[in-house]
Amino acid sequence: MIGLGLFNYWVVIFLMMVGFYTLIARGNLVKKIIGLNIFQTSVFILYITMGKIAGGTAPIFVQGEQEVVYSNPIPHVLILTAIVVGVATSALGLSLVVRINEAFGTIEEDEIEDTAL
Amino acid sequence: MDDRVILRVGAKILIPFILLFALYVQFHGDFGPGGGFQAGVIFAAGFILYALVYGLGTAKRALPPTAVYVCAAAGVLIYAGVGYLTMALGGEFLAYNVLRHDPEHGQELGILLVELGVLVTVFGSMVAIFYAFAGRRKVQT
Amino acid sequence: MIELVDVALLLLLSVTALAIVRQQNLFAAVMMAGIYSVLSAGLFVVMDAVDVAFTEAAVGAGISTVLMLGTLALVGHSEHKPKHRPILPLLVVALTGGVLVYGTLDMPPFGDPANPIHHHVAPHYLEESEHEIGVPNVVTSVLASYRGYDTMGETTVIFAAAVGVLLLLARGPGPRRVLVNGLWTTVAREEESPELEADEAPATEDDEPKEDDDG
Incomplete structure (x- = not known):
């Protein structure tokens, strides 16, 4: 596991940038929220990567075993709650998209801007 | 609706097991992977599957929106209530040791109650959000 | 493997x-x-x-x-093609990504037990959880007991998000915004009232506001 060095972090940054690009370059509001979700998941992977210990196992106690290496449980706890909070906040964003569509008749950012000019 | 027999019968067989599995995840969370968050989501997924297959109206008759809203609020109340209970028993906020005579049993009871609060809130919130989206009509613009 | x-x-x-x-x-x-x-x-x-x-x-x-x-x-469900070439966003993303990669060069290697993150409170949780909490799954004991206050906040956030969604969507369709003489104006949807149930009242054709868009 140690042999991988920083590879995981680089992939995390790549995913993060893909999400970031979707967020800033695409005008469709639903696509923006999907990009935000990609970004969010990349942060989850970053945290979980940091919690991993080479040769470790899931942090659930094994009965009768003394010499077991457990991975760090703290990132797991933080991300576990963040996932559920993430879907709740995404739902809030999606409901805003629905209301924007009802008010302006479109969810394309440039079209909303065009009608405003 | 009538031509989707396989879907309807399949869902009818699956849903009890999904709900049962959610309860297993809830109460086995101390010993294996699982807990209130996962159980709440799976429980909600069972009802959402029911609503998708049998229609929103049928689902709302089985589980009225008011009950869902009450669930979402009750979970937070249960969670905070456990905190105030421990304070009333002379401990700190959410320090479960005082709930029973034996600190370890107190912790187990506290975790059980708190996870129940999480389950109820997550279930209520997820189903409420689904009802809000599914009950929305498409508006001609 | x-x-x-x-x-x-x-x-x-x-x-x-x-x-x-x-x-x-x-x-x-x-x-x-x-x-x-x-x-x-x-x-x-x-x-x-x-x-x-x-x-x-x-x-x-x-x-x-x-x-x-x-x-x-x-x-x-269809997305419009982007109108202009995304050169600026690509530049911003490449720059940010480059800076972040530069930042990782100081990160400790993946999976090393000597990493600082594994030497703060995590050993305490892993060693004491069995005696202090009595729950084999450390994630559950940290989630519900050691960091119970944090989890209460998360639960409240989920509840608040659900309340927000209901405020936005549980009522009928919102008012429509149209451009009248260069000013954004809110136009009520006339043939519908918020109390209507989902199965009645066909959706209105908003022809009038569309004409106003040009004005």
Whole structure:
């Protein structure tokens, strides 16, 4: 596991940038929220990567075993709650998209801007 | 609706097991992977599957929106209530040791109650959000 | 072996993310976002985070996809082609990514037990949890007991998000915004009232406001 060095972090940054690009370059509001979700998941992977210990196992106690290496449980706890909070906040964003569509008749950012000019 | 027999019968067989599995995840969370968050989501997924297959109206008759809203609020109340209970028993906020005579049993009871609060809130919130989206009509613009 | 699975899953994740960005059909993009979630759940299992993988599989691939599809049913599913070449966004992204990669060069290597993160409170949780809490799953004991206050906040956030969604969507359609003489004006939807149930009242044709758009 140690042999991988920083590879995981680089992939995390790549995913993060893909999400970031979707967020800033695409005008469709639903696509923006999907990009935000990609970004969010990349942060989850970053945290979980940091919690991993080479040769470790899931942090659930094994009965009768003394010499077991457990991975760090703290990132797991933080991300576990963040996932559920993430879907709740995404739902809030999606409901805003629905209301924007009802008010302006479109969810394309440039079209909303065009009608405003 | 009538031509989707396989879907309807399949869902009818699956849903009890999904709900049962959610309860297993809830109460086995101390010993294996699982807990209130996962159980709440799976429980909600069972009802959402029911609503998708049998229609929103049928689902709302089985589980009225008011009950869902009450669930979402009750979970937070249960969670905070456990905190105030421990304070009333002379401990700190959410320090479960005082709930029973034996600190370890107190912790187990506290975790059980708190996870129940999480389950109820997550279930209520997820189903409420689904009802809000599914009950929305498409508006001609 | 684990390294191989790890690398394969990360590459698959990257490919899926790129496919999502390039996809113009939003239905396909949402389904691929579900695939992305399942892949990341697999990655979490490889990283020993079984609880997180469980949650991601249930939430990301289940609820999240259903909500996205519900939204697409309301707002339509095709994305317009971007009008201009995305040179500036690409530049910004490349620059940010470069700075972040430079930042990782100081990060401790992946999986090393000597990393600072493993020497703060984590050893205490892992060693004392069995005596102090009596629950074999350390994630549960940290979640509900050691950091119970934190989890209460998270639960409240979920509740608050649900309240927000209900405030936005539980009533009937909102007013329509139209441009009248260069000013944004709110126009009530006349033939509908908020109390109407979903099965009655056909959706109104908003022809009038559309004409106002030009004015």
